[in-house]
Amino acid sequence: MTTRVLLVDDHPVVRAGLRAVLESVGDIVVGAEAPDGRVALEMLSRAGGSVDVVVMDLQMGSGMGGLDATRRIVAAGGPPVLILTTYDTQADIVAALEAGAIGYLLKDSQPETIGAAVHDAAAGRPVLSPSVTARLMQRVRSPGTSLSAREIEILRGLATGASNRALAKELFISEATVKTHLVHIYDKLGVDNRTAAVNRAREEHLI
Amino acid sequence: MTTRVLLVDDHPVVRAGLRAVLESVGDIVVGAEAPDGRVALEMLSRAGGSVDVVVMDLQMGSGMGGLDATRRIVAAGGPPVLILTTYDTQADIVAALEAGAIGYLLKDSQPETIGAAVHDAAAGRPVLSPSVTARLMQRVRSPGTSLSAREIEILRGLATGASNRALAKELFISEATVKTHLVHIYDKLGVDNRTAAVNRAREEHLI
DNA sequence: ACCGCGCTCAACCGATCGGTTGACCCGGCG
DNA sequence: CGCCGGGTCAACCGATCGGTTGAGCGCGGT
Numbered sequence: 001m002t003t004r005v006l007l008v009d010d011h012p013v014v015r016a017g018l019r020a021v022l023e024s025v026g027d028i029v030v031g032a033e034a035p036d037g038r039v040a041l042e043m044l045s046r047a048g049g050s051v052d053v054v055v056m057d058l059q060m061g062s063g064m065g066g067l068d069a070t071r072r073i074v075a076a077g078g079p080p081v082l083i084l085t086t087y088d089t090q091a092d093i094v095a096a097l098e099a100g101a102i103g104y105l106l107k108d109s110q111p112e113t114i115g116a117a118v119h120d121a122a123a124g125r126p127v128l129s130p131s132v133t134a135r136l137m138q139r140v141r142s143p144g145t146s147l148s149a150r151e152i153e154i155l156r157g158l159a160t161g162a163s164n165r166a167l168a169k170e171l172f173i174s175e176a177t178v179k180t181h182l183v184h185i186y187d188k189l190g191v192d193n194r195t196a197a198v199n200r201a202r203e204e205h206l207i
Numbered sequence: 208m209t210t211r212v213l214l215v216d217d218h219p220v221v222r223a224g225l226r227a228v229l230e231s232v233g234d235i236v237v238g239a240e241a242p243d244g245r246v247a248l249e250m251l252s253r254a255g256g257s258v259d260v261v262v263m264d265l266q267m268g269s270g271m272g273g274l275d276a277t278r279r280i281v282a283a284g285g286p287p288v289l290i291l292t293t294y295d296t297q298a299d300i301v302a303a304l305e306a307g308a309i310g311y312l313l314k315d316s317q318p319e320t321i322g323a324a325v326h327d328a329a330a331g332r333p334v335l336s337p338s339v340t341a342r343l344m345q346r347v348r349s350p351g352t353s354l355s356a357r358e359i360e361i362l363r364g365l366a367t368g369a370s371n372r373a374l375a376k377e378l379f380i381s382e383a384t385v386k387t388h389l390v391h392i393y394d395k396l397g398v399d400n401r402t403a404a405v406n407r408a409r410e411e412h413l414i
Numbered sequence: 415a416c417c418g419c420g421c422t423c424a425a426c427c428g429a430t431c432g433g434t435t436g437a438c439c440c441g442g443c444g
Numbered sequence: 445c446g447c448c449g450g451g452t453c454a455a456c457c458g459a460t461c462g463g464t465t466g467a468g469c470g471c472g473g474t
Contacts, residue, residue, distance in 0.1 A: 011293075011315045017224020061315055086218075086293075108218045108268055148450065161403020164431070176453050183433065184450095192432075193460090195402045196368020355420065371461070383423050390463065391420095399462075400430090 003122045004050055006079070007033040008040040008069065009057040014107070018055065018084070018114075025115030036060045037069025044078050051079045053122035056101075058085040058092060067099050067153060068171070074100030082121040084114070088131050091206050095149035103127035147188055147206065154181045159198045159207055210329040211257055213286070214240040215247040215276065216264040221314070225262065225291070225321075232322030243267045244276025251285050258286045260329035263308075265292040265299060274306050281307030289328040291321070295338050296410045310334035354395060354413065361388045366405045366414055 005022060007030055009015050015033050022028045031050060034040035037060065044051060054073060058066035070081045080102040085092065088106055096104055103121045105114060106129045117127040128136070147155065157167045164182070168175045186192055189200045201207045212229060214237055216222050222240050229235045238257060241247035244267065251258060261280060265273040277288045287309040292299070295313055303311055310328045312321060313336045324334040335343070354362065364374045371389070375382045393399055396407045408414045 011224075012318055013224040013228055013314050013321070014221060015224065016227040016318075017218075017220040017222065020223040020227050021220055107220050111219055111223075114220070150451070158402060159406060161398060161400055161406050163400065173451085174453055176455085177451070179432075180452075182431085186432080191368060193368055193370065194431080195365060195405060198402060198405070199366060199368050357421065380421085381423055383425085384421070386462075387422075389461085393462080401461080 002027045002029050003119055004029055004031045004052045005118060005122075006031060006040060006043060006051045006054045008035075008037065008054060008066065009033075009084075010035050010060045010062070011057075014057070021111045021114060022055075022118060025112060028115060028118055036063030037066060037072075038064040040069055041072055044073060044076075053079050053118060054081045055084050055118065056081055058083055058087075058096060064172070065153070067095055067149060070096065070099040070101050071149075080121050080124060082117060082127065088129065088135055089205065089207070090135050091147075091152050093132055093135055095152045098149040104132045105129050106131065147185065151181055151185050151188075152206065154178065155185060155197065155201050156207055158182075158194050159201070208234075210235045210326055211238045211259045212236065212325060212329075213238060213247060213250060213258045213261045215242075215244065215261060215273065216240075216291075217242050217267045217269070218264075221264070228318045228321060229262075229325060232319060235322060235325055243270030244273060244279075245271040247276055248279055251280060251283075260286050260325060261288045262291050262325060263288055265290060265294075265303060274302055277303065277306040277308050287328050287331060289324060289334065295336065295342055297342050300339055300342055311339045312336050313338065354392065358388055358392050358395075359413065361385065362392060362404065362408050363414055365389075365401050366408070 005028060007015050007018055009018070019030045019033070022030055032043050032047070034043055040054065040056070041064070044054075056066045056070060060066060066083065066085070070083070073079070073081055081100065082103040082105065083096045083101045084105045084107060086107050093104055102124065103117060103126055105117050105127065109117075109129060120127045153171060154167060157170055162170065164175050164178045167178045171178070182194065182197075185197055189197050191197050191200055212235060214222050214225055216225070226237045226240070229237055239250050239254070241250055247261065247263070248271070251261075263273045263277060267273060273290065273292070277290070280286070280288055288307065289310040289312065290303045290308045291312045291314060293314050300311055309331070310324060310333055312324050312334065316324075316336060327334045360378060361374060364377055369377065371382050371385045374385045378385070389401065389404075392404055396404050398404050398407055405414075
């Protein structure tokens with residue numbers, strides 16, 4: 001039985017590459033592609049039954065981000081979500097797994113590795129890149145400052161210099177909620193303003 | 208006459224995607240692929256005459272980076288180098304152009320755009336993504352991003368998350384003066400708040 | 415001597431941020 | 445089942461920040 005995939009990535013080039021790689025390893029067919037989280041959700045709600053696994057990038061230039069989309073797909077009882085991205089920072093990995101992703105792969109993986117991972121994820125088996133596993137172990141060994149997935153997202157926005165209003169729009173929440181998150185972040189990081197929070201987050205390699 | 212391309216990117220997925228995209232727009236053939244700068248240089252020195260343009264990523268996980276490779280190819284009188292990457296920071300763009308690249312494209316460009324750019328680059332015509340052009344204009348408008356010594360000091364303080372009052376105490380000036388400096392800094396960096404200023408300053412290696 | 419520029423300061427105002435209280439929903443856990 | 449934590453939101457207030465105008469000082473160059 002062939003595995004049917006929904007590709008979510010804002011780069012046409014990457015989508016084409018993944019399509020080529022996946023369909024060349026056999027027993028995989030890319031049934032649909034989406035350039036961001038919003039479109040992916042629409043596609044799933046319309047033809048969810050025909051997708052065995054979602055292969056999702058985390059970084060989206062615009063539109064709904066990968067984390068948000070993953071959360072919603074999982075919440076809606078959709079197909080398993082396999083994160084396929086470029087970065088392997090602790091913050092990204094933990095946030096993705098907390099959001100409910102079934103796996104976390106790096107884009108520089110070998111084609112066969114990616115193919116095997118897609119089959120595993122579709123079957124509900126968790127998959128992690130070796131380097132990702134390493135970072136995860138590193139984390140459990142040293143229980144650092146624990147920010148929630150949502151808080152990390154907020155922090156990322158902060159680092160770009162976004163205002164509360166811009167942050168709210170970006171994450172589809174109200175300014176009030178952004179402020180609530182900020183208070184928690186300041187508390188956990190031991191600071192009292194956004195710039196200091198960004199500074200501390202960089203120091204602790206949270207972003 | 209078909210344009211012959213050498214692809215340099217450390218991600219197999221991206222190479223596959225670019226190959227698919229380029230060869231689908233017509234009159235382009237990907238003659239060779241290299242996973243890093245070193246391999247690319249070897250290929251060129253052995254079969255340089257058969258490459259019309261090098262399509263190069265900047266970020267390479269390991270091995271020789273894209274900047275270094277571009278410099279050497281240009282120095283050796285090799286084919287034009289078109290940078291195709293994910294980021295559009297001023298630092299990256301300026302560095303690439305200084306290294307001698309003939310163009311700078313973003314990976315989220317449309318396939319047809321990329322195809323046209325490859326043809327242009329091969330013919331020796333410079334090409335830039337719109338957003339890249341915007342950043343460059345931004346840079347030329349702000350003359351060399353030349354901040355005064357005092358402004359750099361302020362910026363350093365900003366980066367630590369200090370308030371205007373703390374900054375004033377630290378530098379033995381009044382809050383009013385701090386605010387004046389800040390306005391000038393925002394102006395020169397093209398931003399409108401302290402966190403964004405710090406972000407931009409990091410990008411441009413001003414701190 | 416004059417001009418330009420960087421640095422300094424003041425006063426003012428609207429916009430944004432920081433902080434608090436209180437509330438609701440949901441999912442996981444004992 | 446009830447509890448708790450995470451996420452969401454509202455309303456409110458004082459503090460801080462962003463932006464403007466206007467002005468004085470000292471230093472270096474034409």
